[in-house]
Amino acid sequence: xxxxxxxxxxxxxxxxxxxxxxxxxxxxxxxxxxxxxxxxxxxxxxxxxxxxxxxxxxxxxxxxxxxxxxxxxxxxxxxxxxxx
Numbered sequence: 723x724x725x726x727x728x729x730x731x732x733x734x735x736x737x738x739x740x741x742x743x744x745x746x747x748x749x750x751x752x753x754x755x756x757x758x759x760x761x762x763x764x765x766x767x768x769x770x771x772x773x774x775x776x777x778x779x780x781x782x783x784x785x786x787x788x789x790x791x792x793x794x795x796x797x798x799x800x801x802x803x804x805x806x
Contacts (some may be wrong), residue, residue, distance in 0.1 A: 723748050723797040727759065729803035733780075736765045746795065750780055753791040755801060781806050 727740040743763075746755060760767040761796045782789055795801065 726800045728802040733803050
């Protein structure tokens, strides 16, 4: 299954690109995708996600709508990460 991840503002600068397409497992949640992104781009782990609360410094949308972190992604989804 493939999803597109778009990075905005500071996240774009940190990652060095505006978007990327990723192959992810079927049934992956938004939170699991964020964990994958932290592994793929360690700078996100160090600069974006707070130690005590990994999701404190990020807003996430899926196909243009805010999502909960337990929502399951579908093939072709566009996930955007942007500052609060």
